[in-house]
Amino acid sequence: MKRRDALKDLSLLPLAGGMMLPKIPEKTTSVIDAAANKEIYQSIGVEPIINCRGTFTIIGGSIERPEVRAAMDAAAQSFVQYDELAFGVGKRLAELTGAEWGLVSSGCAAGMKHITVACVTGGNPEKLIRVPDLTGFEKTEVIIPRYSRNVYDHSIRNVGVKIITVDSIEELERAISPRTAMIYIAAGGPSESGPFSTEAIAKIAKPKNIPVMVDAAAEDLTIPNVHLKSGATVVVYSGGKVMCGPQCAGLVLGQKDLLMSAWQASAPHHGPGRDNKVGREEAMGMVAAVEAWTKRDHAADWKKWLSWLDNISKKLSTLDGVKTTVFEPKGLSNRTPVLQVSWDPSKLHITGEEIAETFGRTKPRIALGGSSRDANHTSVSITTGQMQPGEDKIVADRLFETLSQKRQPKKTELAAAGADLKGHWDVDLEFFTSTSKQTFIIEQDGNWLQGSHKGEYSVRELNGIIEGNEIKIRTTDRQPADSITYMFAGTVKDNVITGSVYMGEYMTAKFTAKRHTFRGKREKFMIPGGPPLAT
Structure with a gap:
């Protein structure tokens, strides 16, 4: 995996953005005491992660030798x-x-x-x-x-x-x-x-x-x-x-x-x-x-990593409709074997992204990649380079349990839109220490929203959905070498939308949007027939 590819994968890392805030224990333990039994993070309410993603800085990079x-x-x-x-x-x-x-x-x-x-x-x-x-x-x-x-x-x-x-x-x-x-x-x-x-x-x-x-x-x-x-x-x-x-x-x-x-x-x-x-x-x-x-015996490391993926594959091989494929990259960047576990989401009624999100936020916490190629192909990926001995069994057991569960088909019909959002909206974003005045221009076709989002320095395309009074809007500010994706989630009531904005690694903000009031006068005016005679 090249460094640029790793950057793309950041959007699939469910742990980025600080959305899962620590739950401070009711009875705290001294960090010094906790270090002795290797529960140092739990002592401050932070749950450690099994790393099946690779050397991402946001989850600690690597385990020092x-x-x-x-x-x-x-x-x-x-x-x-x-x-x-x-x-x-x-x-x-x-x-x-x-x-x-x-x-x-x-x-x-x-x-x-x-x-x-x-x-x-x-x-x-x-x-x-x-x-x-x-x-x-x-x-x-x-x-x-x-x-x-x-x-x-x-x-x-x-x-x-x-x-x-x-x-x-x-x-x-x-x-x-x-x-x-x-x-x-x-x-x-x-x-x-x-x-x-x-x-x-x-x-x-x-x-x-x-x-x-x-x-x-x-x-x-x-x-x-x-x-x-x-x-x-x-x-x-x-x-x-x-x-x-x-x-x-x-x-x-x-x-x-x-x-x-x-x-x-x-x-x-x-x-x-x-x-x-x-x-x-x-x-x-x-x-x-x-x-x-x-x-280091790099060949022995590679053999060990492959054995872990083989253990996971064998565990999952008994599941109908689940396919496992091992990729062995030849390049120098992020060079470690990767296992892709794929299935048809219309049959198992769950996507790779949903599994990645669930695993990232519930115990035992596991960071893995999730993606969907189309409506009939979805997968999770397991990268071995930073996995530790014994974690292959934990990952295999949890994936087996999750993919074995019987689920009802997902509801495909959308709840009717509970509001007409078409028009101009004045948006106030509230960051940690500042506010920003921005603008939505929204076109609506039933449940579907599109239009534009004007930030402080640029205008970008807006796409979203409304079900009942629940609204989701996504926009991306793209700059040379950089981008920020804004994911607005809120509710509308009395022509006011309120909610939160998920910004990936830049964490979360709050927003309020109100319909814009145009203050121009409604009056007839004349357009001259030629150049002015005086200026």
């Missing part, structure tokens, strides 16, 4: 000078990976930010302390192929650079100027081969001394590194994904002088990266993760 935890614990017992630490870490990472140098950041995105600052400032601290005000700087632009635009390039934009998006290798070559600080590429897809690959881009950039940074966040670490071999100047990984290192760490590999400028731009130094602090514990934990990665 024992070697990593041991290194972090040992590192916490002593003080150390951080510049000396960074130099020692850089040298050791170079020895382990074959790269010229290494750097530990507070995450992949932080590493991308530090590299961008390094490219903009060239290690000049007088420039460094002025970021993100780039007035008077020579290097102020970053070129990004359109296939690489994604939500993570916020870390680049935060530096204050101008993003130049290009659609071809020829356009990229024309876009290069004395202002070009860097070229950013997201690993996977077109970056791997072809006329717009990392190698093709590097051939143009290198003679002009323009750094090329590859974002390989969720990829397996390759030694020697495939991206550096393709001509990239720097490659950045997430420490808390497949390497099972510290969740709050990133791994940056590449050209030493550039990485030293990036270290200068990160904490503990008082520049634009001070807010991305990485501790001595994470630094040594990341080194331990890389060491462990080089020693």
Whole structure:
């Protein structure tokens, strides 16, 4: 699964958005005491999750390896000078990976930010302390192929650079100027081969001394590194994904002088990266993760993961109409076997999305993917990379129980619409610390709603449904590399709609919508027959 595909799957993760708030126990337990019996999260009313989705940050990324935890614990017992630490870490990472140098950041995105600052400032601290005000700087632009635009390039934009998006290798070559600080590429897809690959881009950039940074966040670490071999100047990984290192760490590999400028731009130094602090514990934990990665029996891991999927498949194989298929991805990103369990929802009367939602919100909590191809094909997917021993049985038993249940066919008829919503509506959104005035323009055809939703900065298409007085409306604000889906759920009474707005990872807001009152005068007026004789 590529990083871009993982982003699409975020919308299917029922746990995103903070909708399931902790239920604080009536009698609280000390966190210190709870840690002893591994019920630390339950002590504050939070129920842990069986992770069948993969290395999503919102549910913790990965489980750190024992070697990593041991290194972090040992590192916490002593003080150390951080510049000396960074130099020692850089040298050791170079020895382990074959790269010229290494750097530990507070995450992949932080590493991308530090590299961008390094490219903009060239290690000049007088420039460094002025970021993100780039007035008077020579290097102020970053070129990004359109296939690489994604939500993570916020870390680049935060530096204050101008993003130049290009659609071809020829356009990229024309876009290069004395202002070009860097070229950013997201690993996977077109970056791997072809006329717009990392190698093709590097051939143009290198003679002009323009750094090329590859974002390989969720990829397996390759030694020697495939991206550096393709001509990239720097490659950045997430420490808390497949390497099972510290969740709050990133791994940056590449050209030493550039990485030293990036270290200068990160904490503990008082520049634009001070807010991305990485501790001595994470630094040594990341080194331990890389060491462990080089020693792991990856073939044995793969065999173990397949055995878990086989156990689940065997349990479900006795169910009529249920099919299981194992996918073994060949790419480097999120590389772990996946089991797809599929069935006809018109026969079992439940969809994959409904199972994913139920499993994500009830005990034992299980995060898995759910999707429907059409009215006759639905499925759930189980990703093994972060599953722990014994969890395959829990997942298999719960899926078996759920898919075995007899259900009545779902009611297909919609309750009649209880209101006419056609027209203009003034919408007030209430966020945590602010409000926003927005607008709906709604057309209605029985139960179905369509129209437009005007936010503060853009207008987007609106689609929805009304049954009785219950209303659901969905709109999506799409921006370059970003999108926010608003899902309004409310009731209408006396020409007022009230309810909540689910915004995925951005949590939940409240809204009130009232019919717009037009205040223009109703009066006849004349249109002149020609140009004015006076103005």
